[in-house]
Amino acid sequence: MNSRKLAIMRLMDSRKKFTARELAERFDVSIRTIQRDLDALQTLGFPLYTEVGVNGGYQVLPNRILPPLQLTQNEALGLFMMIEYLQQVPDFPYGSMREHLAEQYFSTLPQDVQDLIVRMREHVTFVQHPGKHTETLTTEILNAAIDKREIEFTYHSRNGYKKIEAYPIGIYYDDGYWYMPARHRERVLLYRVDRMQQLKLLDSIDESIPSLQAWLKTSDDRKAVEVVLHFTEFGTRLAHSDVLFQSIQGNEWRGLVPPEEFPFTARKLLAYGPEVKVISPPALQQAVREMLEKSLNQYS
Structure with missing residues (x-):
């Protein structure tokens, strides 16, 4: 495909409707040459149709085929x-x-x-968490976030199923799962997409909903306390691969954590077993102890 045909394809994407004369003048060729180019593009599968009349011209179908890539x-x-x-x-x-x-x-x-x-x-593969099938939901959530549209869904939380209305900010993929931060009433909460069911688009639109990238850059205004953790040598190796603890220095990790996140942090720490110890604060130590006791009680 020559450069003129590629340029015609890009121009059609930007203008949607045009006449053969307009194209001929733009590319300084005859109308017959332009018509041959358009016929060739249609043969390749580029979706064009013609409207006759004073306001007619060549139109690109909405579900158009984009220009091919020129790659090494x-x-x-x-x-x-x-x-x-x-x-x-x-x-x-x-x-x-x-x-x-x-x-x-x-x-x-x-x-x-x-x-x-x-x-x-034969020499490369990608291993991912299979997860629960939610492709339809991820697509619908992303479209709703782009439109800043409210959605309704049923969510399987720790306390059972409940119906929620919220404005999705976007979705992100982390450690085998899709997550959706969304504004529910006046708070932004995080939902696991595989725990969502029966999603429905609502009519409400809120232009104040931020993009996911803007939301990720905002600071957490919640009150936080300093957490100090001590890892073993092996625990340190594991922590370097953990998004939460990868800022570890030596065998020690320090960071600010809101008390509301202690249950989540304690659950993460349990996965390290004896390879980590909570030095402070006492409240996080207690949260870890309680989870350990619950686990041990199952075997008593």
Whole structure:
């Protein structure tokens, strides 16, 4: 495909409707040349249709095919690896297209590059938490967040099922699960997407809802206390791979934690077993003890 056809495709995406004369003047070629270019693009699958009349012209269908990528071999291999990785992330938004995209992209590559990818697949894999199927929810939540639209859903919390109305800020993927921060009444709460059911879009829109990136940059205004933890050598190695404790210095971790987060922090610490000790505050020590006692009582 020559550069003029690529430029025509980009122009159609920006203007939606145009006449052959307008294109001919823009690219300094004849109307017949432009018409041949448009015929060639339609043959390749670019979705055009023609409207006749004074206000007519060529129109791009809404579900249009985007311009092809012009990649080097290494870029093509890297892109295919990214597609392979995304196929392993459970419930990726719009994920129903991933397998189709991989097959379509693979089929357009030269045979020698296809052969290289087949060999490369034997030497790399991506292991992800399988999780509970929630692809429809992640897509709907993301669309609602973009539109700043309120949603209603049933949530399976520690105290059972309850119906919630909230404005989603976005979604993020962490340690095998999708999470949705959302404004419920006047507070922003965090929900695990795999615990959500029966999601419904509501009519309310609130333009004051921040984007996920803006929300992540806001500071936590809750009162916090200093937590001091001591890890063993092995515990330190584990902590370096933990988002919560990776700022560890030596074998000691210090950080500010709101008391409301002590139950969550205590549960995280239990996973380290004897590889970590809470030095302070006493309230977090007590939270860990209580969880340990509950675990031991099951075997008494």
